[in-house]
Structures are given as C-alpha cells and as structure tokens.
Amino acid sequence: MFSYIIKRLIWTIPTLFGVTLMVFSMVHLSPGDPAVAILGDKANAQSVKELRAQMGLDKPLYTQYYIYMSNIAKGDFGRSATSYEPVLEEFMDRFPATLELASLAMIFATIIGVLAGIISAIKRYSIFDYTSMFVALAGVSMPVFWLGLVLIYFFSVKLGILPVSGRLGYEFDIEHITGFYLIDSLLVKDYEAFWDTLKHLVLPAVALGTIPMAIIARMTRSSMIEVMKEEYIKTARAKGCSRFQVVVIHALRNALMPVVTIIGLMFGSLFAGSILTETTFSWPGIGKWLVNAVYQRDFPVIQSATLIIATVFIAINLIVDLLYAVINPKIRLS
C-alpha cells in the first residue's frame, strides 16, 4: 500500500511537468499581445513597453519558460500581471469559498442521489422510480445559471425565505481563520453568523449539486439493478437476511464502486470552481477569477493556477483509488 502511494506520487511529476508545458505553450501561442490585453484601450507605447518588461515578455520564450519553471521549483508561483499580488495568495483568498460550496454541493448530491438511486432500483417501474429518473434527466439538462435565477426568484424575491446571493449578510463580519465560514463562525461561537452562512449556502449548493445529483442517482440505480441480479444476493436472501441487510450490506457496497469513481471525478472538477454558479450567486471563488485571468491574458495566474488545480485533481484521484481498497477488500493495491 505504502509503496503504491509512493509510486503514484512519483508518477504525478511527469504529469504536472506536462501540464506546465502545455499551459505555457497554449498561453504563449495564442495571438495578441498580453500587455495590450491588460492595458486595454488606453495603452500607449510607453505603458506597453513597461508592462512587457515587467511581465518578462521581452525575453525569448525558452528563457521565459526556464524562469517560470525555476521559480516554481523554488515554490514561487509568481505575481498576477494585473493585480501584482502573489498568485498563491490570490488563490488561497478564494479557494476556501469554492471548496466550501463544492463540498456542500457534493454532500447534497451524494445523499439525495444515492438515496433516490437505491429506492428507484428496488422499487423499479414504480411512480417514485419514474418521477426521480425524470427529475434526474431534467437536472442533467438544466443550465445552471437559469436554475440559479429561478431559485433566486422563487425563494428569495417571492417567498423571501433565503438570501439572494453572497456568502454572508453584510451585518456580519467574521474573522478570517480558516476561510471556511461555517467553521470560522463556529470557532468564534457566532451561531447567528453560522446560521446565516448556512442559509446563504442552500441555493448555490442546490444549483451546483443538481447535475452531480442527477448523475449519481442514475448511476446508483443502474449499478444497483445489476448487482441485485447477482448470485450472492440470492444466496444472502436464501440464508434469511432481512431486506435491509441484503440491500445495504450485500448490494450497496458492491454497487457503490462505480459511483465512488464518478463522485471523485465530479468533486475534482467542482474544485476548479463553477464559473456559472459562482457568477450567479456572487460567490467569491476561483472560477470567475480564473476566467477573468484568461480574458485578461494574466499569464502568471493562468499558468500557476492551472498547475495548482491539476495537483488537487491528481490528489483527489489518488484518494478515490485508495478508497476503492477500503470499500472493496477484493481490490488490493500492490
């Protein structure tokens, strides 16, 4: 197990190296002068020249790549070309917001998705099955920004029971400890702020979690149906296990294998931030930050943030693989 983890970790190095090379060539091969893109319509000769020098664009490409890589090796991810703040700091300012939302969305998606999938599988062709699978299909096909606006209109403007957008009401001001408002508010024992944070999380988590929920529900259902046909289920029934024991202990554990993979992959992609959900709900996460960086040709941000996200993604994949062994003892990692 330990040597397996080490092996996997060593393998991430060429992957990450490939990521840097790819991102670097992509941003540099795209047409247009990034200095002009950043300066906008006011740019003149002097301001362009100064910014190009500051960004190191006046040096040959291979020198730029060498400087970039040697800085990364030293743990220096560079400074944003627009704000001039260190990229890592800018990333950490926003990442907790994305992580908090992604986690809540995945918890919502997993609980509802797995439950709906199980019930649909064991009560196949029932009203519940049809309804939940219809909802799941609708969930997959619904554009997030539209769903978000509908939720806001109904729950916030019409009913007035949930806040429109943002992470916390303006009357609250909680100290930055971990950056996760749910945790920070509990740490300082500000239960009102905790409750307000939770209320702010409901709509964006539902909007962001709907597609994963739908996928998980359909996945769980079909996987459960497959497993329920297996011989060992018959055996379990024959030896007199209760229906609950059969479903939860014998079937679910096996049926969850592909579901875990999907959950891992989706969680990884939610980490990169969901630009649409974050924009709709004024969520100060990394999705919008990254997209802005692409628009503005903020090379250091694009390059380093992609690298950080790739690392997180690889780490999650590794964790998912390790989880396999926990769920299914048949798989032993050697």
Add this chain to the structure above:
Amino acid sequence: MRKLLIMTLLFVTTLMYAAPKYGGTLVFGRSADSISLDPSHATDGESFYGSTQVYDTLVQFKLGTTEIEPALATSWDISEDGLTYIFHLRKDVYFHSTKFFKKKVQFTANDVLFSLNRQFKEDHPFFKVGGSYKYWGFMDMSKIVKSIEKTDLYTVKITLNKKEAPFLANMAMDFASILSKDYAFSLLKDGKENRLSRYPVGTGPFVFQKWVKDDKIIYFANKDYWNGKPYLKKLILKVIPNASVRAAELKVGSIHVMDFPNPEEIAKLDADKNIKLIKQEGLNVGYLAMNIHKVPAFKDVRVRRAINYAINKEAIVDAIYAGFGKVTDSPLPPTMWGYNKNIKHYEYNPEKAKKLLAEAGYSDLKFDLWAMPVVRPYMPNARKVAEAMQADLAKVGVTTKIVSYDWGTYLDKGRKLEHDAVLLGWTGDNGDPDNFLSVLLSEHAATIPVSNRAAWKNREFSDLVAKAKTTTDIAERTRLYEEAQVIFADQAPWVTIANSIVVEAVRSNVMNFKLSPMGKRVFEKVWFDK
C-alpha cells in the same frame, strides 16, 4: 389663518426632509471586484471605485461636472509662461489611522512628492513596487513633467517641460491620488511594500477596513474628514456579477445602490416604488474609424462622407443602445466643455451616399468591418452595431465582412492599423477636450502603435488642437476646439455613433447620490432618509 398654518407646516416638513441625517450602512452592488487599491497602478473603473473612497487628490472634479475645484490643495498659482504650478496645501489634514497603521500622520508636501515621484523618478525606491504605473504612462506624464519639488512643508512646485493646459485636470485623476509617505516607508522597512495596493491609507472620506477578494470592501466614515464628516457610518462595496441578481438584491433591500442595470430590466426597476433611477450622460463616445492608411478608398473624403450618409445612426441607437445612448456628430461628448453642436450633421441618406460613391468611382466598395468582442460603456453590443451597419451599407452597394478577435488581439492589431474599419470608443479621463481630440485624432497619434485608429492626418486640425493645449485661457481654448470639430465633421474620418447615458438604480431612501461624468462613484455626501 389656516392657510398660514398649512404653509408653515409644509415649510417645516420640507426643512426636515431636506436636512441630511447621519448614520446607516450603505451597500453598493457592483459588477466586478477591484483589481488593485493603488490608484496609480490600476486602470479599471472598478479599482478606482475602491480607491477613490480612501484617497484625495490635490484638486478634484466638482461633483457631477468636469470643473476643477480645490481639494488637498486650497489654491494654486500658474506662472505667466504656463510652465510652473505652485500648489498651496491644506493644513491640519491627517491620514487615516487604521488597525494596520495606527500612527496618526499629518499630510504635508512630502506626501505629494512621494505620491508623484514614485511614478516619475526611476531611482525612487517605489518606482518598481507593484508593477508599472500605467496611467502615468497613458497620460504621457514623464514627457510633461520636468520636476516636482517642495518649497516648504505646505507648498509644492511642479515645473513642466512644455505648456500643457490639461495638466491641472490630470492632477484630479485617480492616478494622482495622495498616499502617505510614512506609511509606505514603514511597509518598505518591513519588506511588505506590496501591501500598499491592498491596505490603503489615505486622507479621504472613508477609512478602509477590510477587503475580501471578489466579495466586498468595507469602509468606515472618516470622522475627521476635511470636507465634513460623511453622513454614512459604514460603506460596503459588494461584488454581484450578474445584473439580474443585483436587481433582485436591490428589490429585497440587501443593497442600496446598484451599478449597471440591464437595459431590459430598467423599466421594471422604475416601476418599483422602493427604487428610483439616477441618470448621467457618460463622458464617452463610440465610433467607427475608417483606416485611411490601409484602404485607398478611404483616402477620398467623398467615400468617408458617403459611409456617414449610408449609416442610419438613429436606428442603431434606438435598437441597440435601448434608449441609453444619444446620437452624436462630434468626437467630444456634449457634457464636455468645448463641445460644438453646430457642426455638419450626416443625416441618413442612402441616395446621397450612392451618388458620392459613384462620383468617387467606388460603387462596389468592399471592406472588413471590425466589431469589438466586449461590452464597453460607449457600445453595449458592437456585434449588433456592426450587423446594422453591414445591412445599411449593403443598401448602397458596399460589401462588408464582419471580423472580430478576442479583446487583446483586437486592440493590438488595431494599434498596428491592420483593420479596414474598426468599431471602438473612448471614455474621458480628465474632463479635458484634449484627452479626446489629441489622443484619438491628432497627427502624432497616427504613427504605429496608433491611438488615432483612422490614421487621419489633418495638419490644420492637429495645429488647432496643439495650440489649444498650450493656451491656458478657457474661452480661447473653447474657440479652438470648436473650430477643430468643424474640420473633423467636414472631413469625416469616423462615423461617430453615440454617447451613452449611464443609469443607476438606488433605493428610494438613498439621498444625494450623484453620478460623475468621469464614471466615479462618490458617497461622501450621500445619506439615508428614514
């Protein structure tokens, strides 16, 4: 008697109504976050929204106008030759004392020298801090300024290389904001000089408290503000990227002022009794520049006039600006002094256009029409504007192909004059006509990399603009600019399209919120009724 009583009552209620009240937290919902709170590094409006609350300048624009009034300088003298400016500074002004900089420091000439010289002198310890000083470059300040010195603790002398009438207006721009030298050097001593752009300390109406990136900036009123304590107790700038969501927040009352409503949603907001609209003509212009350098046909003034006659500007503004624009003939916005409304107007006249094209021998003219990929204040949807122009031009036998690139490429290629005809615009920086006419249309701006996108070189026009720049008498300058606009309209290097009208939606109890033509958002005199 009864009448008298009613009159008195009315009078008293009006008085009560008009008297500003102190207190309250105002939340301003805006579309994006600030990038930097150092106004000398920033170039975007959102960054200036954030820094302008904290900082003052030597002189400032009178609220809602482009007129200059005293700020940190109480008065100034300009020498006969127009080369020396002496600023007399306000005494007993203190920089904010905050959690991260507790010292209470008095404002002096040293701070002015620090704030300007850091952008000017290459050997200044802050010259390389925080990246390049973009606006200093945009305004060509290094060429204009010769030296910045103090004659005593409250007097600053700035000497110029050449006569430059717009210089005073430049000093009212955000990039010329006054920062605290003591604070900056205390950061430098700790090796934290880059924090200057994130933790601002100024002399302005609001004291910076906290910035949560992409979320909010929180300020408190500066009780000791030299221009009177602000009425609001607390100010929050909140980022809400989606305009419909901003409108929803305004409706439920969780924000009080909303930036940039969707044009389609304005009528609905207006109908809400808790919401009112504030309008201001923007200091900008949207135009189509015909590249005389590249397209031979555009060298012929008859072709340029024909294009002007062929395009139905009224229809474009009605349909695409949705009522938030005004058709214009001048490159100067009407809110700017020096604007000349008595210049040649090209009415929509396809017949005349066809005739002119035939005369010039270009009955089957073809060119590429460049459309911007982004929304700008001066053009809400360049693609649609281009499509409307394409249809209009087709009617007079001109074939156009619409071309677009991403914004950076678009600007870059445009600067190199690779376009045939390009849609673009300009937002004024300093409320001076020179900032439009010289930057966008003069001869010297027509060499690559250009800002004169038509590459239009008219000696007479350029001479008038250059002369106006070295004249300090406003009446004389006005006359010169008016004359220059007549030449512009006659020679038609652009199809001028429109000036935009900026609309903000605010809660009905928000009083005295005024928009500035320069696009600033100022809250120092805003108060809550009820």
